[in-house]
Amino acid sequence: MNTDYKYIQANIYNFQEWISETNPEVLKTNFEDLLEQSKFTLLAFNEHHFEQRGYTCFWLLGESHLAVHTFPESNKTYIELSSCNQEKLNVFKNLMQA
Secondary structure (H helix, E strand, C coil): CCCCCCCCCCCCEEEEEEECCCCHHHHHHHHHHHHHHCCCCEEEEEEEECCCCCEEEEEEECCEEEEEEEEHHHCEEEEEEEECCHHHHHHHHHHHHC
C-alpha cells in the first residue's frame, strides 16, 4: 500500500464576481493569464457566442472550473471560479482584485 498519497479534503471553494468587461477576446486572454499565474492545471476550454448577443465560456481545470457569462446589454460579465485548492483560488482572487 502506498502511504505517500496525500488525501484531498472534500471541499470546494468559490469566488464569484461581476465585472464590466464584456469583450470575449479580452476575457479569454485575461482569464487564461490569471489561471496560469495562479498555477491552475488547464485541461480544456470551450466557448459559445450567442446569435443575438452574449458569450459564455469555461475552463475545465484539474482543480475544478472557471465559468464566464457576459450580459452585454447590461455591460456586465459574471465570473465564477470553483476549486478544491484554496491556495490557488486565493492567488486568483488577489490577482483579480489587484
